[in-house]
Amino acid sequence: MSLGLMLVCAMCLDAALGEPDWLWSRIKHPAVVIGNLIGWLDKRLNHGAARRAKGVGVLVLLVCGAWGLGWALSLLGPAVEILVCAILLAQNSLVAHVRAVGKGLMASLAEGRAQVARIVSRDTRDMTEAQVARSAIESAAENLSDGVIAPAFWFLVAGLPGLLAYKAANTADSMIGYRNEKYRAFGWASARFDDLLNLIPARLTCVMIVALSGQWSRWREIMADAHRHISPNAGWPEAAMARALNVALAGPRSYDGKVRDLAWVNGDAPREIGASEIFRACHMLWSVWGLALGLVSVWVGIDLIY
Secondary structure (H helix, E strand, O other): OOHHHHHHHHHHHHHHHOOOHHHHOOOOOHHHHHHHHHHHHHHHHOOOOOHHHHHHHHHHHHHHHHHHHHHHHHOOOHHHHHHHHHHHOOHHHHHHHHHHHHHHHHHOHHHHHHHHOOOOOOOOOOOOHHHHHHHHHHHHHHHHHHHHHHHHHHHHHHHHHHHHHHHHHHHHHHHHOOOOOOOOOOOHHHHHHHHHHOHHHHHHHHHHHHHHHOOHHHHHHHHHHHHHOOOOOOHHHHHHHHHHHOOOEEOOEEEOOEEEOOOEEOOOOOOOOOHHHHHHHHHHHHHHHHHHHHHHHHHHHHHHHO
16 A cells, blocks of 8 residues: 555544544553653753753664654554554644634633643733634644644655654653753754754645645745744744634743743734634644645545556
């Protein structure tokens, strides 16, 4: 069975089932296992001298270990590959978490804050309704790239070993890839490698959002916003999503009690947004998923013909 056909099956399986609580309440999700390992390595190694070298070693260990595990699992046949791929795709769970923020806001601002705190690392206690909505939409755009398009891309490129290696690097970046005193040296390699792995997927995600929303005339604006963004990759899908929804994203936000005055994305668009814009973002998430599924399906069809 081709990688493309296995990916189509995995995408459909993830969309249909997501992450069932009955399963992950009994066993640990692979991402949790990877995270626990990274946390253990962080405690053991992130101190003393040569922290950058130690961080490089951690990344090599994680990526090589994940690649080897993926290779071993691929020997068990297509059914196992499809199942593991579906588990490591995050379309269904992403939409569910983002939609929960919109539903929370409809109930109360406090509930909206509680729900968005589950998906962002910034301070949420004093967020306004618009800040909650912007945070949810930004997370939707970034995680569409990191959690759906990038895993699918690397599965197509390098099969299950490539997918697991990407997931290990991406999880490491999310845990230790911060530019603060604690992780600036130790997490440097993980952050830079994750930037490299997401270089193409982030731009693919952007192009698909632009294609679906018909915003080609604003491509120069999207590029400008993407280049001003704090992340070399997240700005691309975020800038495209902002224009697809006609909303302003990013701007000032607080981390650990300190306000960071970040640049606005599509800053001339409406900034006072709410639950309805979050639900529109969820619709775009499914639209991009559908386009990606269609493109892979066409590729599979052409491959079968020739």
